[in-house]
Amino acid sequence: MTQPICKDMLVLELASVLAGPSVGQFFAELGAQVLKVENAATHGDVTRSWKLKSEPAELETPAYFCAANWGKTSLALNLTEPEQLQRLYELVKQADVVIASYKPGDAEKLQVDYSTLQQLNPRLIYGHITGYGPTDARAGYDAVVQAESGFMHLNGEPGSGPLKMPVALMDILTAHQLKEGLLVALLQRERTGKGQLVEVSLLQAAVSALANQATAYLVAGQEPQRMGSEHPNIVPYGSVYTCKCGKQLVLAVGDDRQFRRLCAILGAKSMGDDPKYKTNYARVQHRQEVNQQLRQLVAQHEREALLRQLQAQHVPAGAVHTIPEVFEQPQAQQMLLQHKGAKPGLRQVAFRLQGQEAPALTPPPAYAGAGNNL
Structure with a gap:
């Protein structure tokens, strides 16, 4: 078995919630060192506060947070403070990839935008997630984008109202798009030696996933309607x-x-x-x-x-x-991340690379954790 393909890669995650963090875990599963840079002014990733009714109030790694944060080290920084911003800059000089999820303009205000960071490291690849693209300042929320992209209109039984899907699928689709863009940028860097800005929005990732429902309208001129579990083109x-x-x-x-x-x-x-x-x-x-x-x-x-x-x-x-x-199936069991003393996690990487060793991941980190000693 060879070493993990991303063993010597450093990834800085300036992102929260699900889309960006799931990309960070993706790279961790491929062997990268992933530093989760959390906002010290807000006590870190907001999903640390998204607890189920059954979870204790003081828990720092609730189930939602655990969905996308295995294999990382937490580093709490307040980027509005010059000394802590400089600390990030020193890490940027060593980094291969930055994953960010700021509203348009916010990264520039904090001085952590691609234009600023690539001056410190011309080989840096910077993946930026927004809700609606670089010129629309609205924040992106999965439920809202499900509505605006047509998914809620299509989801549900005929005669019922629009229905949100039970997973944050827009975030997940956006994460997949960003992974693809970052991998292409890494390939390009091998050829040119230069970094790259990779941008993806929740709305465009969602629209791209409308697939045959979109072409039913664009090509056939038929407006898709709510059909429950039925398929418009195939029966049964x-x-x-x-x-x-x-x-x-x-x-x-x-x-x-x-x-x-x-x-x-x-x-x-x-x-x-x-x-x-x-x-x-x-x-x-x-x-x-x-x-x-x-x-x-x-x-x-x-x-x-x-x-x-x-x-x-x-x-x-x-x-x-x-x-x-679902988790009684052997294929689903193979998707679990295991660590002594921790509840199982769920893999982001569902493919297998022949001859590549899958690294053992640490559980999702407590807030700041050992990262403050970096």
Whole structure:
């Protein structure tokens, strides 16, 4: 096994909440030294105060904070104080990457913007997250961007109101975009020796993720509407059905052969040959009829037995899991970060590099922690 690919890299995280910190943890999982520079004037990352009802008030590393802060060292600085700003500058001279999440103009006021820092270190790569881009001073909040990017409008059952998704998906999408930009900038630096400014906004990251829903409007001229779990182009795909045992499963039938196999397994072979349902195009036209018949057929089967039959015949289907059930799966167990005496964490890196050693990470740091001794 070789050493972690980012073993000799220093990353300074001038970011809080989820998007920026998850990028910091990403680099920590690849072996980088990540210093989480926290605002001493506000007692650090705001998510240290985002506690569940069951968590003690004095806890400095609540569950939300733990979602994106493994493998880091905390360093509390008040950047409005010249001595502490200079301390950051000394670190910048050694750093490879800075991750920032300031409103437009705020980094300049604090003198930690890319233009200032790259004068200290021309090889520095600076990743900056904003809500709406460098010319719009509004702060970015995931729930608001879910609304403004159309996700809330699309999410939910037909006839219901707009619905926020249960994870901060806009933050997560933005983090992925920033990771990609930073990796491209690192590649460019290998070729040119020069650093780079990488900018990404929550809104544009969200809009880019509208994918086929966007092109339904842009290309086909059809305005997407709220459909619950249904898919506008495929039937049955994403549909949820309740089995005899009361447990639920989802079907994701992507082609006509799979649909015929599904019908045969459900004891309704003639349905798979019916001209009204034989092709996906026809099934889209008769969506309600297809779903009504499938609901009746699936309700005659026990879920686990039916899933075994479907999977044996390569019909895409799966159980609707609770979160505890998710982590009973071996693949999910492989995504856990473990450390003696700490609750498990969740990996940001879901890929594997052949022959690369995954470093053991320390748990999320208490506020300031050993960082003040740097």
